[in-house]
Amino acid sequence: MTSPTLPALAALGEFGLISRLTAGAFKHKSVLTGIGDDAAVTALSTGMQLLTSTDMLIEDVHFRRVWHDPYRLGRKSLAASLSDIAAMGGISRWALLSLAIPSDLPLEFLDEFMRGFLALASEHDVALIGGDTCSSRAGLTVSVTAMGEQYPDRIVRRSGALPDDDIWVTGTLGDAALALKLLENGEAVSNELLSRLLDPPPRISAALALAETGLATAMIDVSDGLLADFGHVAEQSAVGCCINLDDIPLSPAFRNHAAQHSVIPHQMVLSGGEDYELCFTAHRSNRGKIADSMKKCGNAVTRIGIVTSFSGVTVVNRDGSTYSSQHDGFNHFT
DSSP states (O other): OOOOOHHHHHHHHHHHHHHHHTTTOOOOTTEEEOBTBSSOEEOOOTTOEEEEEEEEEEBTTTBOTTTSOHHHHHHHHHHHHHHHHHHTTOEEEEEEEEEEEETTOOHHHHHHHHHHHHHHHHHTTOEEEEEEEEEESSSOEEEEEEEEEEOGGGOOOGGGOOTTOEEEEESOSSHHHHHHHHHHTTOOOOHHHHHHHHSOOOOHHHHHHHHHHTOOSEEEEESSOHHHHHHHHHHHHTOEEEEEGGGSOOOHHHHHHHHHHTSOOHHHHHHOOOOOEEEEEEOGGGHHHHHHHHHHTTOOEEEEEEEESSSEEEEEOTTSOBOOOSOOSOOTTO
């Protein structure tokens, strides 16, 4: 396979490249003016408010081309932003994509990247309505802005958690962090673990079910690690929490790795990040309703702790002793 570099991109030109990249974009009736004008024009549904979130993925910081195939990188690039909209109970509608492209990037890579990006967009009825392209001298940079909408009384913020609320999490935690660690060590990685790192599914159906029923009092997606992310909820809600270490859900692949090494790498579960699961709080009287709601939309959910009136995020072992974490989660500046 040939690898067209800068001359091939130059032959296309910026607008030719944009036309190539967006040829299969999903169309939505809410887009009044899409790609091709100075700005997109969209229409909100009656009575709804706009939600907006932006994420960047930078080569050798968030991903490595040697590990991330372009199709799944395209999906993950959009999934990270859709997960943010979902964490507030929003309905994702539109996306903007900007790419800073290095001269050594094959055109086929961009084609596959867009195929993955647009596939996930189509799965969730999200319309690509604009963005930007430019050259890069330091690797590929991807910037995605996702926009959604929701009725004001259904938007779930980080600030609504109350003392004695239950703390829940969807899916399992730690898989992406374990996969990354294995890749960095040059070890074999199971497909289950690898897919959680390269192609994480945003928990949109679960988030919308929680928003529409009003069951969640506060919610966040787990992207930087459970401790760091729930720490944001605790701060915004002026509460604390107690998380039971043994109750945190682990996948069979994660447990299998732990069994082989005779130790559970709890630090990855608590602080690894990139799980893109939902962590939310809810009144204890709604335990049955939450279990039923999540079952209906096909999402596993586990109760892992309780909100407290005392500040701070505390993790306890089975015997009641406090688990001491080495660090809370991912931080770009440490």
